[in-house]
Amino acid sequence: MRTHQVVLQWIEEQLSSGQLRVGGRLPAERALAEQLGVSRTSVREAIRILEALGVVRAGVGSGPDAGTVVISDPTAALGSALRLHVATAHLPVADIVQTRVLLESWAAARARPGSPALAEAATLLEQMEGCEATEEFLALDVRFHLALADAAGNAVVSAMMGSLRESIQDYAGRLTGNLPDWAATAARLREEHRGILAAITGHDGAAAARLVAEHIEGYYAEAGLGGSA
Known part of the structure; x- marks a missing residue:
């Protein structure tokens, strides 16, 4: 040793x-x-x-x-490791996205309607309403999705979700350049966010899981990431 x-x-x-x-x-x-x-x-x-x-x-x-x-910051460590492996192309971005869909769907189905994390998600959604800057919107979007994951009450899933988002955050930002009309896309994403949150607070975990999967896959398909949908 x-x-x-x-x-x-x-x-x-x-x-x-x-x-x-x-x-x-x-x-x-x-x-x-x-x-x-x-x-x-x-x-x-x-x-x-x-x-x-x-x-x-x-x-x-x-x-x-x-x-x-x-301290305890597993998200940063996992995110850094994943980001480096994504850079080597050993971990395809499409696979990271598919893993994110699996985890977020699981979390959405099990999110607790009374969780304080959902109040945070609602606040973030309000902040997105008047947000026109792409970078700021995407930052709020990350926090919104992490809040939904936190509402499931599983610390490991929350840490993995955070690390997955961090590993492809720059890539996701660059994909916005492929979108023909960012304002229209942002409006659609906000509407989908509202639907996901409403399903969770309405105790419909199955609908929340379906909506969050469609939401993630739809964005990456529109932005041109092959194989993510």
Whole structure:
């Protein structure tokens, strides 16, 4: 086992046992190196890996933000990994979209009508009404769909949804250049959003699942992504 893996294993054990929790701080670099019998370089390497995985945030200097703090941001880590693999063309964008359809349909069918996430979705939908800028609209659209996923109450699905959206966000934005009339498309998307939200709040999960699948597939088909519909 390489020495930085010793550090990773120790931190995993501390998290699993509850000795370390989200918001807690790791021991200082020198103290941790001495405790585990490894070099400070190995500790730094382990912390860099954990930062990339969204498990810790390393601060410098002094004050409340200093030190290495345990966080939980799986979406960022998964999204970064997926985005790189999409860039290599090993993961086709069409497959990412199909996976998104599967997850969002599942979430829409199980979204809880009383979930606070649906109130957030309704607020985001209102903000979309007067939104003409494409980039701003797409940002609100991402948040709307993530709120719907959150309403299902499954943390893993929410994290996967966030990472899938992040992995193709730039690509989805570029696709708007293929649309003949963005204003008309935006109006249609808003109307479809309203229908999805109404189905969920009306306790019709089957209709919500069908509508969200048609919504996603319809957009990508119109924008010219072959094989997504």
